[in-house]
Every structure is written in structure tokens, then in C-alpha cells.
Amino acid sequence: MSIKYPVISPSVLSADFYNLKADFEVLKASGITFLHHDIMDNHFVPNLTYGYPVIKSLMKENDFNHDLHFMVENPDRVIPMYFELNPRSITFHIEACMHPQRLLSEIRKNGIKAGIALNPATSVDTLKYLLDDLDEILIMSVNPGFSGQKFISSVKKKIVECVEMVNNRDIYVALDGGVDNTNIKEFNEMGIDYFVCGSAAFRDRKISENILKLNQALGIN
Ligand code: DX5
Ligand code: ZN
Numbered sequence: 001m002s003i004k005y006p007v008i009s010p011s012v013l014s015a016d017f018y019n020l021k022a023d024f025e026v027l028k029a030s031g032i033t034f035l036h037h038d039i040m041d042n043h044f045v046p047n048l049t050y051g052y053p054v055i056k057s058l059m060k061e062n063d064f065n066h067d068l069h070f071m072v073e074n075p076d077r078v079i080p081m082y083f084e085l086n087p088r089s090i091t092f093h094i095e096a097c098m099h100p101q102r103l104l105s106e107i108r109k110n111g112i113k114a115g116i117a118l119n120p121a122t123s124v125d126t127l128k129y130l131l132d133d134l135d136e137i138l139i140m141s142v143n144p145g146f147s148g149q150k151f152i153s154s155v156k157k158k159i160v161e162c163v164e165m166v167n168n169r170d171i172y173v174a175l176d177g178g179v180d181n182t183n184i185k186e187f188n189e190m191g192i193d194y195f196v197c198g199s200a201a202f203r204d205r206k207i208s209e210n211i212l213k214l215n216q217a218l219g220i221n
Pocket of ligand 1: 011013014036038069142143144145146147148176178179196197198199
């Protein structure tokens with residue numbers, strides 16, 4: 001298992017959309033360097049969020065490592081438009097894409113890290129022949145579409161399988177959904193190096209306190 005410094009990537013979905021600037025300043029002051037964007041199309045998931053123009057503006061003004069999580073059908077149709085924004089990573093769902101290997105290599109060709117997300121019921125075996133084409137695996141520990149849902153405990157078995165499958169490869173294994181300061185340490189010990197935190201980061205708008213608690217739970221000072 002490759003050991004990496006654990007990353008906390010707050011999900012904008014739980015921020016206050018009327019006060020994004022203020023929320024981002026607090027994140028920066030709390031030492032956060034990654035930001036997770038949930039892009040939903042109301043087809044792949046029953047929710048609709050934001051897309052290209054909003055992300056363009058947010059990226060222009062905020063120097064985070066921006067990670068784009070596409071919960072959309074036919075991701076190959078919409079993702080290429082985001083290449084020029086040069087985000088750190090682009091992740092799409094294996095369940096939504098007919099030709100994942102092609103899309104992963106297109107993303108990489110543009111100098112962007114390529115990731116695949118797995119719904120809670122999707123096996124890690126679907127990635128077996130894609131490991132050479134991947135930089136990240138995003139394990140969904142809730143059904144995608146909303147923040148504030150409860151961690152699905154059967155996903156723990158998948159975490160073990162995924163970490164084992166990735167072994168010593170240079171692939172980040174990320175967890176998205178229901179991660180908070182009561183369970184983050186356990187998942188880190190299981191080999192997860194990248195945590196998407198929505199409600200755990202923005203709860204009650206006590207952002208700096210929340211980030212401090214997550215860092216403390218992980219043992220980061
Ligand atoms: C769910 C999204 C998540 C969500 C996580 O579809 O992919 O990124 O914002 O929110 P929490 O951490 O509250 O489960
Ligand atoms: Zn997400």
C-alpha cells in the first residue's frame with residue numbers, strides 16, 4: 001500500500017452559495033488546498049448543481065487544487081469543455097460511460113489527473129483493466145446526489161478490496177460521502193488518502209472549527 005499524506009477536500013455543495021467567497025477564505029485560512037466540485041445533471045443523479053461558467057469563475061479567483069466530480073450521463077460529451085480550465089483532476093462515473101479508457105486517456109493527454117468514481121453498488125472489478133489509465137479512484141460511500149447522507153457500511157469491504165487492488169501503484173484512493181471526524185481516522189488506517197467532506201466541513205458554518213476537528217481526528221496539526 002502506498003502511503004500518502006492525507007488530503008481533505010471540502011465539497012462546495014455544502015458551502016453557502018450566497019457566500020462562497022467568504023467560505024473559501026475561511027477554508028484557505030484553515031490550511032485547505034483542495035476543493036471538490038460536484039457537477040450533477042439531474043439524469044445520472046436526481047439533483048442539479050452548477051457547471052462550466054460557475055467553475056470557471058471560481059477557479060479564476062481561487063488558487064485551490066480543483067477536483068471536478070462529474071455525476072452526469074455521457075460524461076464524454078461534456079468533460080472536454082473543461083480541459084481549458086486546467087483543473088487538478090477530473091473524475092467521472094464508470095456507470096455513466098461507455099468508453100472509460102478513451103475518456104481517461106483524453107483527460108490525461110490534457111495534463112489533468114484522471115479519476116473514476118464508483119457508486120456504492122459497483123464492484124472494484126470494473127477497474128481491473130483500467131489501472132494503467134487512472135490517477136484516482138473515488139469510492140462513493142453514499143448514493144451520489146446529495147450531501148449530508150449517512151455512510152453506507154457495506155462500502156468498507158470495498159475500501160479494503162480497492163486498496164489491495166491498487167497496491168503500490170501511484171493511484172489515490174478517495175472516499176466521498178458520510179465522512180466525518182468520528183470515522184475519518186479509521187478510513188485513513190484502511191488506506192484511504194483522500195477525503196471529500198461536505199457537511200463535516202461546512203456544518204453550522206463553523207468551517208474553521210470543523211476543519212480543525214477533521215485534522216485532529218486524522219492526527220494532522
Ligand atoms: C454526493 C457528493 C459529495 C457530497 C458529500 O453526491 O458527491 O461530494 O457533497 O457530502 P457529505 O460529506 O456531506 O456526505
Ligand atoms: Zn462528490
